[in-house]
Amino acid sequence: MGKNNLNATFEEIKKHGYYTKLGKIITVHTLDGKALRGKLTCIGMYxxxxxxxxxxxxKQEITIFKNAIKYIN
Known part of the structure; x- marks a missing residue:
């Protein structure tokens, strides 16, 4: 029972937020006012x-910590 509930929860999470943008070109707006445009390649916990x-x-891969993000589009 618990395992199925966890999988369902993770599947629901994947439908929202950053996961819908994975592999796409996005613009990340940071709390300090900068805008970074690039392809979202990976999502970590933080x-x-x-x-x-x-x-x-x-091309360069950069890391942006989630607590520095104001919004993405």
Missing amino acids: EIFLVVKDKEEN
Whole structure:
């Protein structure tokens, strides 16, 4: 009983929030007013990972802690 309830809960969580944006281009707005645009590649418990392009158009993966995020779109 408990295991099925946990799986159902996780499946419900995946339908909302960051999980709906996984693999897509998003803009992350931080609490200090910065906006970072990139592809959401991974979601951790406390952080998300974005692949962004630098000034020379090279791709880099960056880590953004969830407590620094104001909103995403």
